[in-house]
Amino acid sequence: MKRAADQPPPLGDVVAPDDDAAVDGPxxxxxxxxxxxxxxxxxxxxxxxxxxxxxxxxxxxxxxxxxxxxxxxxxxxxxxxxxxxxxxxxAMDAERYDELIRARTLLEPEAAVRALPHIDRERLERLRDIDDSIDVALEQGDVEAYMAGNHRFHFEIYTAAPSRVLVPLIESLWLQFGPFMRSVYGRLGTAALVDHHVNALDAIIARDAEALAAAIRADIMDGMELIASSIVSIAVAAEEESRRRA
Amino acid sequence: MKRAADQPPPLGDVVAPDDDAAVDGPxxxxxxxxxxxxxxxxxxxxxxxxxxxxxxxxxxxxxxxxxxxxxxxxxxxxxxxxxxxxxxxxAMDAERYDELIRARTLLEPEAAVRALPHIDRERLERLRDIDDSIDVALEQGDVEAYMAGNHRFHFEIYTAAPSRVLVPLIESLWLQFGPFMRSVYGRLGTAALVDHHVNALDAIIARDAEALAAAIRADIMDGMELIASSIVSIAVAAEEESRRRA
DNA sequence: TCGGCGAAATTGTGATCACATTGACCGAGG
DNA sequence: CCTCGGTCAATGTGATCACAATTTCGCCGA
Known part of the structure; x- marks a missing residue:
């Protein structure tokens, strides 16, 4: 078969394997x-x-x-x-954090609802596995494993339907608050963390779009309120840090 | 005054002059x-x-x-x-276009509402000027001037309040549908375009957040419906184009 | 006339080098 | 002890080169 290069982007073209590992490519x-x-x-x-x-x-x-x-x-x-x-x-501050949370609550439920019809049995099974691994990470107090699992859980949902706009936008948001969440968890530990993913799983099983959106929103907001109080102390600590380094 | 480099990002640091021209920097x-x-x-x-x-x-x-x-x-x-x-x-297709519009209707009203309290008299005056230039561009059928003006109008609103999350996200969206809009206008001409910015201006003067959000939403949706019908013909044309080039 | 094959040009990628700017380190002077 | 000064290392930027993969184009054969 002959084909002049590949045409303008033949649909799903961009790489975007969110999973790490994959030693190929540039x-x-x-x-x-x-x-x-x-x-x-x-x-x-x-x-x-x-x-x-x-x-x-x-x-x-x-x-x-x-x-x-x-x-x-x-x-x-x-x-x-x-x-x-x-x-x-x-650096994180109150305004940026607020914007991040707002953008998340706007975009992520939308992405979840759009993906819902495309979540098949296998994907649901994978979601369960991830949720289990999150529980284990929480028990063991493994912050990094928790964060990785949490990331995989959300995007396992959002990427059920191919998306070239919403999902990259959401990835950008996670990229922005990732380091900050880490330093928060580093202070608070995993004890304060709760697993809210069960509600999302239930909503998926019930094929209830509104419930799924609500579950995602709740998950985001919950993390926010947990953190909101500590954002000041983090900022203060960062300030001290930089003063000490000066 | 001595200061060890500049600390972690000292707040408003990133460059981001949306206005072109500005021959400095790397x-x-x-x-x-x-x-x-x-x-x-x-x-x-x-x-x-x-x-x-x-x-x-x-x-x-x-x-x-x-x-x-x-x-x-x-x-x-x-x-x-x-x-x-x-x-x-x-390339543009129905799904991507739908995602883009959805993301815009979610993010842009939010950004506008957040910026509203920070729109001072001078900025309002600038908005009027831009709106006038848009009218001129429409009369003269100058597609490029219209698009540039439209872009400036929207972001003159959104950037009234400093934003490091929402505005960059929205810029990304405009970057994505810009080329597509151009080819659409190239077919339809500017005759079909209407200036919806007056409603936004009125809402700003009245300091009515909900009205402003509605105006922005209407502006976005209107452009969408205008285009939605032609998206098929565009896709077909692109297909022919690539086949011809093959 | 059309389809496919081979050579040459063009593409993105990565490495290495030179340079101006900015950072940190350290000593002299108050 | 603190502050100011200069020196030197380290940083990001840009250019140029080499290379493998890909595309393009011209030629040959059916």
Whole structure:
């Protein structure tokens, strides 16, 4: 069969395997995935500058692919380039957090409702497994495993239907509050965390769109209220941190 | 005064001058702005591949900054990299268009309402000027001027309050439907376009949040219905285009 | 006249180098 | 002890080169 290149984007074309691992593709793409994963699971925390050569060395690659990966992540809001052209994990404050939560409550229920009809038995089974793994992580107090599981749970829902707009938008949001959540959990521990995913699972089984949207909203809002009080202390701590470093 | 570099992002730090012109900053940043502007105003249309060296030559720079700019734009959804690693202006179809409109109707009213209290007299005056220029563009049938004005009008509202989440998200959406709108207007002409911004202006003057949100929603939905019928013919045309090129 | 094959040009990717700017470190002077 | 000054290392940026993969185009054969 002959075909002049591939035409304008033949539909599902962009890579976007949210799952880590997958050692194929361009180098800068692999670096991008590693960097993103590190941010979403909170392995990179605010307050420290991300250097090009440093990251390159720690990943065992040349600075070039790292440069592209950083540019990409910063375009999604996961990093910010200061006026000095230095790269930081953006600091969190009340307004930004509020905007993030608002955007999440607007977009994520919508994505879930759109995906609902496409959630088949296998996916539901996977959701159950993820939920179980989350419970285990909570029991063991494993923050990183909890965050990874939580991420997988939500996106296992949202990506049931192919989406080229809403899901990337939502990924951007997670990328932005990931590092912050980590530092919050680092203080509070996993004891205060509750598993709200059961309601979502029930709504999926019942094929109840409104209930699913409500469950997602509740999950988001709950995390928010838990954190809202500590946002001040975090900010204060960050302030002290930077003063100490000065 | 001594200060160890600048601390974690000292608040409003990211550059983000939406207005074009501004010849300062890194080269890749200038290229990025030019590329973005070309997409939002529809100067780059779907169906043609964007090549690194080509763009570099047409902008008079080396391929290097172009590479970073493209990576950045593609992270925002303005371009897609195919599996062949070629860069395309993403094709539009019914689902993607629906997602875009939905995301806009969710995010833009929210951004407008949040910005409303911060719209001062000068900004309102600027909004009037922009609205006038839009009327002129409509009379003269100048599609590009209309699109540029429309973009400025909306973001002149949204950016009244500093926003590091909602506004970038919305910019991403505009970047995605810009080229498509252009090809639609190219077929329909500006005759079918109506200026709905008056309602928004009235709502702003009255400081009526709900009316402003409704005006924004109406503006978005109206553009949608106008286009929805032609999306099929556009898709067909694109299909013919690619077949002809094959 | 049309379909397929092979060579040449073009593409994105990655590495390495040079450079201007900015950061941190350290010592002298108050 | 604190503050200001200069020096040196480290950073991001941009350019250029090499390479493999892909696309394009011209030629041959049916």
């Amino acid at each position: 180098l800068h793409d692999r670096v991008y995935r590693q960097l993103r994963h590190a941010l979403v699971t909170g392995r990179i925390v605010p307050g420290r500058a991300v250097t090009l050569r440093g990251l390159a060395q720690s990943l065992g690659v040349s600075p070039m692919p790292v440069r592209e990966a950083i540019r990409r992540v910063s375009a999604e809001g996961g990093l910010v380039v200061g006026t000095n052209r230095r790269v930081w994990v953006p | 080269l890749h940043d200038r290229v990025y702005r030019q590329l973005r502007h070309a997409l939002v105003t529809g100067r780059i249309v779907p169906g043609r591949a964007v090549t690194l060296r080509g763009l570099a030559q047409s902008l008079g720079v080396s391929p290097m900054p172009v590479r970073e700019a493209i990576r950045r734009v593609s992270a925002e959804g303005g371009l897609v990299v195919g599996t062949n690693r070629r860069v395309w202006v993403p």
